[in-house]
Amino acid sequence: MTSIKVKELVAYFNQFERFSIAVSGGIDSMLLAYIANRFSKAKVKTVHAFSPAVPEAALERVKEHAKRYQWDLQIINAREFDDPNYINNPVNRCYFCKSNLYTRISEHSQGVVFSGTNLDDLADYRPGLEAAKEQNVKHPYVQVGIDKTTIYAIAKHYGLNQLHVLPAQPCLASRVETGIKINADDLGFINQMEEKTRQLLPEMKNIRCRITHQGTFLEIDVLPENTLFRGLSNTLSSLCEQEGRIFSGIRTYQKGSAFINGVAHG
Template sequence: MNASLTSLQNKANKLIDYLNQFEHYSVAVSGGIDSMLLAFIANKFSTAKVTVAHAFSPAVPEAALQRVKEHATDYNWDLQILNAREFDDPNYINNPVNRCYFCKSNLYTRISEQTKGIVFSGTNLDDLADYRPGLEAAKEQNVQHPYVEAEIDKATIYALAKHYNLKQLQSLPAQPCLASRVETGMKINAKDLDFINQVEEHTRQVFPELKNVRCRITRLGTFLEIDSVPETPEFQSLSTQLDQMCAQTGRIFSGVRTYQKGSAFINGMSHE
């Protein structure tokens, strides 16, 4: 076993040792690679009784729900799908700079009410350097972060997904909730989030090679953000299609620009 593989296995063992301290726990799974991998490792290697909790709402793409269901079936997870009810919270709807705090507060409250034992998140070491109000909600509700305890970062998560041959997960890009695409201070509503999802899904169908795709709803109109903006006829056709999609829903398509994490919605601090 080479040094890098040994190091990776040591990280996995440290994570499993941490998980095995508990008899019952739930893993909050969004459908992204971090929480999905944690659920996989917990169910496959942990000695505990594990519940996988997924909250489905307008802020979660349909594809994420289907991914969670498929993995739950394939790997025999005890899956609970619940409504976090964040759309009942005016603090969330008003979309302040710390919207994520209210989202996670509602999420962790519902999970704690409907599952047994402590709640785990997919937060990793890299997340601690970001602006993430949801971490404050986690702290208040005693939600624990096994990746942090095991000193695992995003690169290690991708490496572990590859190590366990989880092909769908190892190619999965970052997928923050759809509400993160709406400019701070603009109210969150289900129709906007559905439109955002439609635009992003359509873009990925046309250009499946794109890693980062974000539809941003801003006070200046609707933007598409991607890794780079190619000058090709196919891309010009996509721009025309997106302009038409916006017009059909009474929106203004303001063009395509290079992807920026968080889109500087909150003075340069990441919203994702």
Template sequence: MSVATELDRLRAAITRHPTLAIAVSGGVDSMVLTHVAHGSGASVTAIHAVSPAVPVSATERVKRHAARHNWTLRLLDAGEMNDPDYLANPVNRCFFCKTNLYSRIRSVTEAPIASGTNADDLGDYRPGLQAAEAHGVVHPFVEAGIGKDGIYALAAALGLSDLERLPAQPCLASRIETGIPVDADMLIFIDKAENALREILPDAEALRCRVTAGGIVAEISPLPDADRADRVARLADTLCHDAGRPFAGIRPYRRGSAFLHPKP
């Protein structure tokens, strides 16, 4: 499909709802969805959950775009940090995260809730989609048949230069190996460490500070040259030492490497 066709299909998926509450995380998917919805004629409220699991930069991005483009924005605490099922970090942690999020959104609005889930997400294990189904959440990108590449193309076509260059930004809890409990201090450390390492590797396609059973691992794609790898290792070791956490080295980025299935 051409970008124009995808945009028409997306607007049609949006405008069948006279009102819409969009769960906007600050990532490219939900941000582009909010931009398109805001200009579609529907009555749109962007709802952003402020949490230790959400990078500070994502929250600031949402606020900045909302102010610049006159969005109706509501910030809230989804409450997942008070949920022992979420904090235990099981394989289906995302189910509990999204259950808290959508329940909280539903408590403040009767409008249909929309997510930035895209067509490519349907091929992954996404327990959060089960929570979405239970809360009647709609997925305009899925309805329009738009995947990740299409979303980046829409960002470019809409002149959203910061979004068209924005790498994937899953929640910070996704860095923690399943089975290792989630806590706020750990999430804050991950955000701080990744921001610091990106100062050395601003062009990295992916950079994650994984919390593993063996310590903190810096996953990077592509792997840096020897000089920058040494700088990354020294900085990461210092950050981990200051936080009382062991540094376990650098390895190639692997999507979902913290997602461990329990042994049978």
């Protein structure tokens, strides 16, 4: 199945003479860039947009893979912080983010723009897909019927060891509850909290720091045993205290894509 889907993906790529891939640093877009650059006949450009909403680790991952596999990489400023609609953080914040992103990428690209959207994304609440549709962004994984499980399997098949163990990593702004304005300081703090948790719980797959109207929460897959739980809680509480923030506790991770009706997702 894996090899069949890769052949279908390459056949789709080869319909185009040139295209650009919006590469976030996550497994979906990174694998798309890998397959396109390695196997397609087209002229491929990879574009990464940096911003306070993108962890620095994602930027470094993109740069490292581009150097290793000789991608034609361009790094641009996403500039979504110039948009007050994005800053105000409505439920459809992702629409404004993606509108800015794809506009900026189109300014630096020739040919069609591809995203790493896969079949599983279509079942989730993703207003960014509407922005992609408006700007004629294509989704190769969707076109050939590839879901997240298959993406991980393909990455493993090609020995992309860093990618096939990479958990889902939506943008840092997705951790901020609807209605709380997006700012760079909050996003930097979110990244700091998650990185500290990752150091203490390296085996934990999903880690989210949520900034809510009730304070700052940490969400993880499984709550650790008492001693580790207390140590983690004390560490995160101290980090919050140093920044003048309220630490509201640790709770179980909830999956999704936006804060809706007071429930965190993404």
